[in-house]
Structure formats: structure tokens, C-alpha cells
Amino acid sequence: MEPVFPFTVVLPSRSQGTLTHALHQQLRSAILDGRLPADSPLPSTRRVAEALGVARNTVVTAYDLLVAEGYLIPQKGAKPVVADLARRRATKPSKSKVDIKESRFAPIWRAPFLQPSPPRMLPERSFRLGIPDHRHFPHAIWRRLMAQTLRRSSREQSAYAPSQGIPALREAIARHIAFARAVTCTADDVIVTSGAQQAFDLVARLLVTPGQTKVAVEEPGYPPVRAAFAAAGAQLVPLPVDDEGLCVERLPEDVRIISVTPSHQSPTGVAMSLRRRTALLDFARTHDAVIVEDDYDGEFRFGGRPLDALQTLDRDALVFYIGTFSKSMFPSLRKGFVVAPAWARSGLITVKHCADSHCDTITQSVLAAFIRDGHLARHVRHMRPIYAERREALLDGLRRELGEWMEPIPSEAGLHLAARIRKPELASAIMPKALRFAAGAESTADYAMTREIEPAVTFGYGVIDPGEITAALIDLRRALEKELGGRTS
Incomplete structure (x- = not known):
């Protein structure tokens, strides 16, 4: 008898596993890699059963699984055909259909400001906010x-x-x-x-x-x-x-x-x-x-x-x-x-x-x-002097390296502090440099509902060591000197 498929189907003995599962997996793989081309009809279940020497119900069940999974398209009164998976992958729902589906949401959940911000890729040691130091x-x-x-x-x-x-x-x-x-x-x-x-x-x-x-x-x-x-x-x-x-x-x-x-x-x-x-x-x-x-x-x-x-x-x-x-x-x-x-x-x-x-x-x-x-309580007591040292390094660096452009905002607690930009008209030049050279720092404008607030930068010190703080602020000072030159005088 001639082969029913353009490839060899290898079925295990009945003692080694389920025949239906083996046939289903091999047909599925052949469809995915193109050995069974799109729109081609499959042989009848009776013919496949005779060629493979299995019960017809085994083939019927395997075909039904492929239909249920979308790999085969049933044809009334005819043999099932292979689905065109490439065309299905390329077809994307139109914007109008997406909008129609999203209209089912309560209006508040379509508000942009409620969408979570994508995570930022930052160095482990950075000025990121709200993160304590796991090393201790x-x-x-x-x-x-x-x-x-x-x-x-x-x-x-x-x-x-x-x-x-x-x-x-x-x-x-x-x-x-x-x-x-x-x-x-x-x-x-x-x-x-x-x-x-x-x-x-x-x-x-x-x-x-x-x-x-x-x-x-x-x-x-x-x-x-x-x-x-x-x-x-x-x-x-x-x-x-x-x-x-x-x-x-x-x-x-x-x-x-x-x-x-x-x-x-x-x-x-x-x-x-x-x-x-x-x-x-x-x-x-x-x-x-x-x-x-x-x-x-x-x-x-x-x-x-x-x-x-x-x-x-x-x-x-x-x-x-x-x-x-x-x-x-x-x-x-x-x-x-x-x-x-x-x-x-x-x-x-x-x-x-x-x-x-x-x-x-x-x-x-x-x-x-x-x-x-x-x-x-012991862990908090242990961490206070560690965070205090980092805080002092940050304050010292802000005053010594960046005092010409920034002024620390009074703060006596927590794992971050902010510095306001002394001349708001320079904020558009200073802010990008601050956020670049002090990785993880954030603009206070990102926390505002409006933009009518004084420009300031918030620095976290939960996961950055004193020496790294000092080095980053020195680099930021050099970048600002190069960018602003005599414009700050």
C-alpha cells in the first residue's frame, strides 16, 4: 500500500504509549514545519487507519484534536484541510476591533495615568528610589x-x-x-x-x-x-x-x-x-x-x-x-x-x-x-548608620559638586532626598544630565498631576555606596560645566 502521508509515520507499540497521542503529535509537527502544506486535504480516516494498522477511532480522535487546536479546518461532507497558519499569524485585529473590545472596560481603566510604567533597566548600584539594600x-x-x-x-x-x-x-x-x-x-x-x-x-x-x-x-x-x-x-x-x-x-x-x-x-x-x-x-x-x-x-x-x-x-x-x-x-x-x-x-x-x-x-x-x-528592630538599628553615611555623602556631594545649580531640600528621614534646581530656567538643560549621570534619580515632575511645580531631582540612596555617590556627582558636575559653561554666572 502506498504511503498516506508524504513522510513516514512511526507509531509505538501499544504497550509503549498512546497511539492517538503519537499520531497527533507527528501530524501537528508536519503542519508546523510545512510538510503538510496549507489548504491541502488530509487522507480519509479509514484509509489512514488501514495504512497504519490502527483502529479508525484512533485516527478520528487525532484529527478531532487538530481541528480543536486550529491546525485543521473541517469541511462538511469532505476531508479536513490544513489551516494556513502563516496567514493567520500575519493577520492582526484591526484597530477598530481592538477599540470595540476595550470599550468594555470601565472608563477609568483606560486612563493613561493608571497604566504601569515599564521597568527601567538600571545598574544594581544606583540612585533608584524606594529600594533597601538586601546585602545587609x-x-x-x-x-x-x-x-x-x-x-x-x-x-x-x-x-x-x-x-x-x-x-x-x-x-x-x-x-x-x-x-x-x-x-x-x-x-x-x-x-x-x-x-x-x-x-x-x-x-x-x-x-x-x-x-x-x-x-x-x-x-x-x-x-x-x-x-x-x-x-x-x-x-x-x-x-x-x-x-x-x-x-x-x-x-x-x-x-x-x-x-x-x-x-x-x-x-x-x-x-x-x-x-x-x-x-x-x-x-x-x-x-x-x-x-x-x-x-x-x-x-x-x-x-x-x-x-x-x-x-x-x-x-x-x-x-x-x-x-x-x-x-x-x-x-x-x-x-x-x-x-x-x-x-x-x-x-x-x-x-x-x-x-x-x-x-x-x-x-x-x-x-x-x-x-x-x-x-x-535590630536590622533597622543596623541599617540606620549605613543609610546615614550614604545620605551624608549625597548631601556633601550636592553642596560641594553641584551647589552652583542645586539646593538640597530639608529632609531628616527615609531613603531618598531631593534637590531643587536653583534657576528654573536652566531646568531643561540640567535635568537630562542629572538623570543620565545619576542613574535611577527621578524628576519630581514625574510625581505631579500638573507641571506647575518647582523643578527638582530626587536621589535614592538605599542601594548605592558613598564612594559611588561621590563619583557620580563629580561626573555630573563635569557634564554640567561643559554644558552650561558661563551661562550660570
């Missing part, structure tokens, strides 16, 4: 606690954890922030989240009435916070920031939520003055508003005694205090928390349950032990 983290301790937790969990019955987080972690967080930030709360007030971003999202879902609620945000300010409130349907009200923090006197009376970073403003680095903190709490009490306090890296202080958190000063249950372990430990941990006023606790837990019924119990248990046994 006690990885051995973390591995030991992880191993202990996994051994224990293998002996325990698996179950879903409470939506607000396991009790051990909530208790550990409450004790830690009471010690580190003087935040008064109990474990019942703490809700564990997947990073600070989920905390913003939960608070926004709970408090925002779409199209009605006005939310004051810092200008410039942290974009993901704006995104969370905008996605919930809030009307955003950008308010300027100066060297005392948010300009509270500019708050409209109909604002119902105020989002702030009082300990270390993002991105300028300033701390909100006590005068402004008191005024903000007075405004919230008088106008029935609430405050969302983002204390993302307030544990790293380099000046005198830190100002009390807004939550500590609050006597009217108006503050939602949000924290994260991304800066004190590492971002991939994805653990944050909200300290909620008692009146909002049950509502926030309900929202958390609907959005994300529970955080994983393994890393919650490990983190609880890490905090409870004092490892987090």
Missing part, C-alpha cells in the same frame, strides 16, 4: 524562620487565615509600631495587606462614593496613591507642598479625604511641621474629613527626635495609618498594614475579604516571628 539583610535568620514555619505547617491542618491577617502578625505589628513610631493601637486595629498599595486600594473602596467624594492629594505626590483613589471614582484635588509639607491652608472645605506622607514626603522628602499637623487634624475634625497617613519609611530617622505620627496626635479617630515592610526589609515580601479607626474596622475587613480573602499564612507566620524575636 539577615538572610540566614529569615531562612531559619522560614524552615521552622514550613516544618510546623506540614504538621498542622491547612485552613484559610482570617481576612485581616493572622493574630500573631497583627499583634507583632501593633507592638512594633508602638515602639518604633509611638502609634497607639491593638492587634484588633491592624489589618494586614499585600503591601501598602493594597492598603490604599482598600481604604479608597471603603470611603469613596464614585463621582462625589473629593480627595486631596499632595502635588507632587506618590502616583500609586492617586491611582487607587481615582480608580475608586474619587475627584482628585492636588494641593501644593512646601518645606513644611502639605499646604493645609489651601484645603477646600468640601474635601472628605486627605492623603499625606507627613514623616517623609514623597518625593520631596520634607517632613510636615507640627503646626501643619495640628492644623490638618483640626480641619479634619471641623469638616468631617478623614486622613490617610502613609508612613512608608519613617523608621529611618537621621535628625533629632521624630515628630509624632498623625495617628499618635489624633484624638477623634480620623486617621488611617498605613505602613509597609518593603523599605525596612525587602519589596518582594509584599506585606503592609492599615491601622484603622475602630468605627471603620469592620467595614475595612469586609472590603478586604471581598478583594482578597486572606494573605498567605506562611510568610505572615515568618514575619510575625521575625518581628516578635526582635530581628526587625
